Amino acid sequence: MTIEPDFFAELERFEASLQRISEDVQQGEQESRSVGEGLTFSDYRRYAPGDDTRLIDWRVYARTEEYYVKQFEEERNLTVHVLVDTSASMDYGDGDAHKFEFGAKIGLGFAYLTAEENNDFRFSTFRNRPKRLDTGRSNRGDLLRVVDLLNETELSDKADLVSALEEYASTIHSRSLVVVVSDFLTDPDEVESAVAALEENDVILVQTLAPDELDPDVTGDTIFEDPESGDSLRSYFGGSMANKYHDRLQSHVEAISERATTHRADHILVNTGAAFFDAFADVWVE
Template sequence: MIDPAFLDELARFRASLRRETSAQRQGEQRSPYAGEGLTFADYRRYAPGDDTRLIDWRLFARTEELFVKVFEAERNLTVHVLVDASGSMDYGEGDAYKFDYGAKLGLGFAYLAAEEHNDFRFSLFRERPERLDTGRSNRSELLRLVDRLNATDPSGETAFVDALDAYAATIGSKSLVIVVSDLLVDPDDVASGVAALSRNDVVLPQVLSPAELDPEPTGDTIFRDAETGATERAYFGGRRTRTYRERLDDHVAAVTERARDLRADHALIDTGEDFFDAFAALRADPDAAARR
């Protein structure tokens, strides 16, 4: 269950983050999702006196030339949060429970959007997206969302492509889209889903529990598919354990590659980590969060 007091913790986190940002030198500030109500328009070559926060360091790594991002003002920025509510998210124990952890990541982005006088939209998705918010981007709406999320039982299968494609059709202008999921689907489906959202800035926090990331050998075990309910008996240990870890590493790498090709930010999140440490890294720099 998500404690409503979590919103007070977010308030303290935001105050701490603002103090930290104010204390940094201007050239060190990094927060691509600060919600400034600006839209990327183009690049131009860096000139002395330009704000060094606007330098695209990834482009520098490829070209060895300094370019700054040029933005155009928008009336408002909308943050769209989609949280996977399929059966595979019903996994993990205590604070590491995947659905609650992922929902809190989504609430964190929604909270910061509201505090920065931007709008948010909050939805769950399985085979189709289900919008939970009522269009009011304020604290009372966040409290209502906490209640709705606490009443949600992750279940069923996910149709990643269909759900994101259907949701993309509802976005009216370029926005920030946060898709929180364990992404335990075919990497090509991840690519297709993200491609449907490609006219927006997309962030993909991939939430996996410690037991999924580094499972202990269990010997003779009955495995159950959390989405379909199908079961299979197998000996899990030795070579099979190593094979599982290798396949998971390959899967995460494939998802990362496809996200990068589509200019989306993918970050692997261990739900065993302290939530605010993970959220701070994700919000400031998704690539840094992925390397944690």
């Protein structure tokens, strides 16, 4: 890992443009889940023509046979939880396209902008269980500490997504935004179980895949190696085999997205070969 502290200086320069992007999205028809948009229940009032029917509380209607809509107020003190996968499969990609480094920087971007908005962040890595890196101060010094620890992180073994996120969910005691960064190269059913543990919160799944994973630049007799198990397979890659690979990867990504939607989570596929701040802006305003 080679994340430099001056990364935050770059983030600072982009902060104003990111804020403009967020405001543009919020003023349009799309809904943004960026930091500072947490809502908490406030009160009921009688339904009036023009109200959003999705806000009708049908349990109240069942008791009273009258329509009431739920009112919400902005939740100012939002905690943003960032969790970054440190399994061996994240140790892939060349230079700036390295999956773990790219994903960690996305997480750091969330933590930095959260602190700038005077909200709290929590930053952890995980394999079979979460490992918290911050000290709870949610300031620049804490961010620099997190960078140092990320740079020392060893990537190995296979992630147990369900155990790690279930354990982490038990530490969240207020409605929060949870950003999970991983390549999610695991059984989609495991992803669904992991997201289900967090569904009391707003959840964003950031799936980081390297350019060579999305579109392998190989042809002919090739040796493929699983970084988590160490197993290797020699095969001819090209033609029908290449088409089958792309179809299976697309199906897998779609399955992850569908499992996320089932539990009201957002899913964003990130190509680590993209320009970092373009990719981060896409995730930030999701």
